[in-house]
Amino acid sequence: MPVAEYDTVTEAxxxxxxxxxxxxxxxxxxxxxxxxxxxxxxxxxxxPALLAAVGVTPEVFFEDGGxxxxxxxxxxxxxxxxxxxxxxxxxxxxxxYAEDWAGLRNVPNHNxxxxxxxxxxxxxxxxxxxxxxxxxxx
Numbered sequence: 489m490p491v492a493e494y495d496t497v498t499e500a501x502x503x504x505x506x507x508x509x510x511x512x513x514x515x516x517x518x519x520x521x522x523x524x525x526x527x528x529x530x531x532x533x534x535x536p537a538l539l540a541a542v543g544v545t546p547e548v549f550f551e552d553g554g555x556x557x558x559x560x561x562x563x564x565x566x567x568x569x570x571x572x573x574x575x576x577x578x579x580x581x582x583x584x585y586a587e588d589w590a591g592l593r594n595v596p597n598h599n600x601x602x603x604x605x606x607x608x609x610x611x612x613x614x615x616x617x618x619x620x621x622x623x624x625x626x
Contacts, residue, residue, distance in 0.1 A: 490515030497521055531610045538607040539619065546620045548574075557620050562601060575620040582608045582616065 492510040494500035500507065500519040507517025507528050517528035548571065549556045557574045558565040564581055568574035585592075586608040592598040593605075608616065617623070 491518060493518040495520050534610050535615065538603055538610060541603040542607050544604070562604060571621055575617045578620055579613050579616045
């Protein structure tokens with residue numbers, strides 16, 4: 489698999505197009521900074537990995553003529569008149585949570601949800617809907 493690797497941010501800035509080209513071809517762009525390594529990959533590659541890392545299977549429940557969806561182990565649930573409505577409400581709640589992540593990421597009962605936030609960030613609304621409703625395997 490192709491790799492575009494840079495030892496400094498300055499080099500990476502100059503080679504950014506190359507990193508994007510490599511990522512577009514299924515490879516990885518790597519940038520080293522302050523003893524850490526950061527990767528640029530396509531969301532097509534990242535999305536299934538994050539689904540696996542989240543390790544949560546949404547649970548659908550039926551109650552009082554409505555439908556609900558919960559994420560076990562995470563503080564998220566939504567209800568609606570049907571599955572699509574409940575999923576749409578949960579997508580909205582997940583998007584709002586991801587927007588608030590900067591203030592929550594160091595809070596002990598929230599920091600374990602970083603993979604979920606990353607999944608929300610790289611997913612389209614339709615991908616999240618499909619995951620929540622079981623419409624797709626990945």
